[in-house]
Amino acid sequence: MNFRKTTALALGLGLLLTGCAQSADGQQPGPATEQKTTRQAEALTASETWAKAAESGMSAAFGVLHNNSGAPIALHKISNAQGDQIQIHEMRGTGNEMTMAQLEGDLVIEPGKDAVLAPGGNHLMFIDLQKPLVASQTARLNLEFADGSSTEVDFPIRNFDGAKESYDEHAGDEHAGH
Template sequence: MNIRNRIFKPLAGLAMLAVMMSSLLGAPARAEEVKAGDLVISQAWSRATPRGAKTGGGFLTIENKGSAPDRLVAVSGDFADKIEVHEMAVKNGVMTMRAVENGLTIEPGKTVTLAPGGYHLMMLDLKAPLKQGDKLPVTLQFEKAGTVVVTLDVQGVGAKGPAAEGGKMDMKMDGMKKM
């Protein structure tokens, strides 16, 4: 191995690592956490919708850090005529979706996740298509914690979750040698 290989290969590896790490500095942080009483709302997001779509879904996590249950009793936003909490379930091989009556209960010490395939915010009669990068303010009304505004970050059409899951990264360093 000549001197060029001994010096430049490790430097090239370090340069590549520096470029990958610096790209993380501009990456969005984890979706904001919003507090309302004993509740912590986080990971609020939505999916972009195709042109002409009149409905969309909203997703978030609600953690109850208190000692008493609370209920999400109403949701609203200026971008849709109506927003309801819905539950999707598959029973006997048939998918069903229904509005949750009397609010969604968040038990003390528990976390309720509104996600694709389960509980979610059903946004009805959208006033315009939801576009990736949009920020949608949504007002959540809780029985005990009161009213709080959260922002849904709109991801791509096929997104499976919020864009920045805690800033974790999974980089393969195969072929790089330890110095």
């Protein structure tokens, strides 16, 4: 066989095989086979959500936030279309000495665990409502996570007279009460 034909055939066959090469898992190499990581927002399941009705001032939102992933997720920021200032609040102290204050840092939810947001416990706090939260309507909140992903969660609004917490005046904004 002619040397030139053999070389051309070998090069052509090499290029053809390279173009059809597959990785060990049977997929084409490149960006399509890069390991996909779950965005934190995709790992969240929200249940039992609701927000306290209020005409003005402050209010709060509650529910259960579950992490379905194998890695911690960190709730970083909460917002809504009305532009309300919404903070993650925690309860500090014990017994009759409990006060509420803005959580320093993110609300971290461990793998497979829940963050329970409840009256008298951790919750999402509306600081200065731009519009009333009206019972039987729904507040849609945008939950943003530390990795930049976000998801919208509906919080049905209902009347609630409980949870007359006091506020820690040394933890950021001073609050006068609900």
